[in-house]
Amino acid sequence: MKTLRLTLESFRFAWQALKSNLLRTILSLLGVTVGIFAIIAVFAVVDSLEANVRQSMSFVGDKVIYVAKWPWAFGGDYPWWKYFNRPVPSVREFRELQKNLGPNNNGIAIFASTSGNTFKAGSNSLSDCNFQGVTFDFRKVSDVPIAEGRYFTPQEIESARNVAVVGADIAQNLFPNGTALGREFKSRGQKFIVIGVMQKEGKKLLDTPSNDTNCLIPFTSFTKMFALNTGGMTGVTPTIAVKGRDEDAGLLNLEYELQGVLRNIRGLKPREEDNFALNRPEMLANAITKLFSVIGVAGAVIGSFAMLVGGFGIANIMFVSVKERTNIIGIQKSLGAKNYFILFQFLFEAIFLCLIGGAAGIFLVFLITIIPQDSMPLFLSGGNIALGLTVSVVIGMLAGIIPAVLAANMDPVIAIRSK
Structure with missing residues (x-):
């Protein structure tokens, strides 16, 4: 004391x-x-x-493995022409992965995008917008923050309906008076009905894709408007993304399973090298x-x-x-x-x-x-x-x-x- x-x-x-x-x-x-x-x-x-x-960089998602032709990071003395000759991911491979992947995945999606599109609604228009065709599980592999309305239903994806989830800038410029939900806009000779509006992201520090000028549509609708790259020099190249589970530390189980299934789909022999890249956002994060x-x-x-x-x-x-x-x-x-x-x-x-x-x-x-x-x-x-x-x-x-x-x-x- x-x-x-x-x-x-x-x-x-x-x-x-x-x-x-x-x-x-x-x-x-x-x-x-x-x-x-x-x-x-x-x-x-x-x-x-x-x-x-x-x-x-949040658009790349978390705990996701991307199946692509090119790796995000080059290493070793691997000749560039071997990467160049690799096949691109296809819709058939996406369907096969959906059927054959086991319980280590928490969702699989295929998507593709194009830029430089012009959207019109009445006398209003907005240029340099992105079209992104997505499948139903896209919202599991990437963040899709809905501010108004809703996301796609599986029926809308499969039946190739012309519905869209648009970014905040698109909704504000095309429909300045009132809500954009249920309204119609045109692009590339097609009419789309707005079923959802994403949250506004604002200006980003890096010049990365922004949801504000992004328009999500069903992947089946996207393929009717744009030709997909099937291995040549033309067309839009799709990407396959697989969401992992939280209990899979380092996504090792998912990566091994994905590698084995893809090799089987592409008919690779045991001694042949992989002709695909499995990319992870952790590369960028690290x-x-x-x-x-x-x-x-x-x-x-x-x-x-x-x-x-x-x-x-x-x-x-x-x-x-x-x-x-x-x-x-x-x-x-x-x-x-x-x-x-x-x-x-x-x-x-x-x-x-x-x-x-x-x-x-x-x-x-x-x-x-x-x-x-x-x-x-x-x-x-x-x-x-x-x-x-x-x-x-x-x-x-x-x-x-x-x-x-x-x-x-x-x-x-x-x-x-x-x-």
Whole structure:
């Protein structure tokens, strides 16, 4: 109980010392404020940048394996012409995979898209839009956020009905007055009825496909309008995507099963190489993680120099504070104050300075995050706030420990005579 009371007394003495020299306190914590601001601002920008890049790449889905002709990453000495001679995924292979894949998949879809299309509704039109033909399970392998209306039914997909789920920009431009649901638009000589409108995505950091100008239609309707690539130089190349299960760690079971079924479908002999690529979004995710880890470390090193300067400033002020209060230290020790009581006074004072400075730096970062940003909204995570406060406490302890030890070990007689 006595130790707790003395500790609280140390807090009170430290707080009074800070209040009695308010101008010096403010000037001292400026260095820490700048240092914490530099470090946390760098981490906030890196985290926000990474989150926005990942959001821009969200169209590739999560836990999905893509069957394609070309790999997303080339490796080794594999000749390019072998990739070039590979067959493209086909509707027949999609049907065979639907029938033969086991329980390791959570949905399989085939889709294809074209750009540069013009949509018209009455006197309104919008150019440079995307047509994307999809099968029913497409919403399982890729995010299709419906804001109004609904998704396709299996009957609409199989019977090739001219129905569409459109992006927010398409709905807003073609049907500026009222809802787009149930309304009709034309493109490439075909009429389509809107059954759903997707949520608005807004501007992305990367120039990746956006749902705002995307129009989903049944894959069977798409094939009536556009010729599919069957292995030649013309036509739209489809992609097959297979969604994995959460319990399949690393999608290894799905990949092995998919590889075996595809080899059987294409009639490959045991010693023949695969003539298809199984691509995963994790390739992109891992590359993004490595890139931003390097950027974060570089930013932290740069910000730490500012923090180091702030720490030296606090240490300098603490030495001055010990010098000014030498006589008071002698009086306290002569009245029975323990060494740890004196030590805590100055250590807490240094920690208080750094905590106040750190909190001010974090608050400045927060003010930046509330400024509206279109392409890259910034955010301040709880982890970065905790990191900033922890670094402040550590810097306060390092900057104040030597002055505090010197004060605690003073001879009370010499300290009293110092005045």
